Amino acid sequence: MTERKRRKPGETRDKLMEAALTLVGKGRHFASLGIREVTRQAGVVPTSFYRHFRNMDDLGLQLVDELGLVLRRMMRDARANVLQAEKLMAESVAIFIRHVQDNRSFFVFMAQGLAGESRAVQEGIRSELRFFASELANDLRRLRLVDHLNDADLDLTCDLVVRTVAFSLTDLISVSADDDYQIDQIRQRTTRYLQLIFVGAAHWQTGD
Amino acid sequence: MTERKRRKPGETRDKLMEAALTLVGKGRHFASLGIREVTRQAGVVPTSFYRHFRNMDDLGLQLVDELGLVLRRMMRDARANVLQAEKLMAESVAIFIRHVQDNRSFFVFMAQGLAGESRAVQEGIRSELRFFASELANDLRRLRLVDHLNDADLDLTCDLVVRTVAFSLTDLISVSADDDYQIDQIRQRTTRYLQLIFVGAAHWQTGD
DNA sequence: CCTCCATGTGTACAGTTGTTCACTTGATGT
DNA sequence: ACATCAAGTGAACAACTGTACACATGGAGG
Numbered sequence A, B: 001m002t003e004r005k006r007r008k009p010g011e012t013r014d015k016l017m018e019a020a021l022t023l024v025g026k027g028r029h030f031a032s033l034g035i036r037e038v039t040r041q042a043g044v045v046p047t048s049f050y051r052h053f054r055n056m057d058d059l060g061l062q063l064v065d066e067l068g069l070v071l072r073r074m075m076r077d078a079r080a081n082v083l084q085a086e087k088l089m090a091e092s093v094a095i096f097i098r099h100v101q102d103n104r105s106f107f108v109f110m111a112q113g114l115a116g117e118s119r120a121v122q123e124g125i126r127s128e129l130r131f132f133a134s135e136l137a138n139d140l141r142r143l144r145l146v147d148h149l150n151d152a153d154l155d156l157t158c159d160l161v162v163r164t165v166a167f168s169l170t171d172l173i174s175v176s177a178d179d180d181y182q183i184d185q186i187r188q189r190t191t192r193y194l195q196l197i198f199v200g201a202a203h204w205q206t207g208d
Numbered sequence C: 001c002c003t004c005c006a007t008g009t010g011t012a013c014a015g016t017t018g019t020t021c022a023c024t025t026g027a028t029g030t
Numbered sequence D: 001a002c003a004t005c006a007a008g009t010g011a012a013c014a015a016c017t018g019t020a021c022a023c024a025t026g027g028a029g030g
Helices: A011-025 A035-042 A046-052 A056-081 A085-102 A104-114 A119-143 A151-172 A180-202 B011-025 B035-042 B046-052 B056-081 B085-102 B104-114 B119-143 B151-172 B180-202
Strands: none
Touching: A011 A035, A011 A046, A011 A056, A011 A104, A035 A046, A035 A056, A056 A085, A056 A104, A056 A119, A085 A104, A085 A151, A085 A180, A104 A119, A104 A151, A119 A151, A151 A180, A151 B151, A151 B180, A180 B151, A180 B180, B011 B035, B011 B046, B011 B056, B011 B104, B035 B046, B035 B056, B056 B085, B056 B104, B056 B119, B085 B104, B085 B151, B085 B180, B104 B119, B104 B151, B119 B151, B151 B180
């Protein structure tokens, strides 16, 4: 039994997580989902749920872990494709929006979870955002675009950027997924928010 | 029947709305509340609910209306007490945080509703925030602190300010209501976000 | 080949849910 | 003084909920 991983790609477990995400994507709030509802959506008998999760909060926590992977993929995508410094923000926002469209349910879950019912899920998402902001700070340091900022002020700026982009989620989920015009409006507006922030960062003097 | 207002201060209706807020304040998510649960908390028989609301979404909408009043009170408070221009942001954030502490449940409800289950509630809250941002723009115009910005750019700035402050709600609700140290940290950080934004606004050139 | 055990199934039960209906009550406008 | 009607009550219902238990199964390790 040296290798304790009997499971093939844990079909049912994945089906249950996908089912929860599907329901969230259909407009339901995660906090209002029940075990029976999720198992029904997954095409599985209710008792199976307990083979993989203790309760809905537990499932939520494991969704947060997968959300982390989604965010990391997005970061890698951005690092690989944001080439010209002068279009940095426009391109980053475009990549963000593309990933939101490709993983809508995940990001809706994230937006819900920030003010959700489970403390643990809340904290998990907040910690993902903190990590994202710190990675962003590293990248900016490496690109040497913000040399006049000390570490604390750079962190402040990156936090604000991440928050601003995260708040745009609430805009994105309030328009239908195929309303290209509105989505483009949100993209432009978010880009300008970031530009405003970076103009601020460029003229920021550490002592207030 | 020229005056159709028989109701004395609609006791039960208010009790129901307060009960929902109380449950939200205790950590429950609005989307997971049921009619029976709310009536139980209000000390009222379940059928009474239907005398005042069609369903939980309806109650949510009426809560949004009251939330509007809370926000307007806060605005009035800010206008009356923010005296010195150079402390404008620090004082405004302080007033915001004080009102959040005095109406915790309302603001938790607002944070939840932004990514909530009911489209109508979502839109209601978003519209309150838009209104708030436009009032803020008016005030800033009157104070003539941002004369170099055209209307569109001033709106952009105020939107960003409101979003930033709104996002701080998720920080505030994640710390216990009497953890003065953490709350003060959030206050300072939010203030610096706003300062960063206004430094950006001060150096903003309309054509990008 | 046999045994084990993680995974999945079917049945069952008590508690809760939303909503209905017929009933009481008490303040109101005339 | 009286009729009216919004507001509140209590009992009832079928549908659904979370969870427990005993059982089936099939692939892995010996």
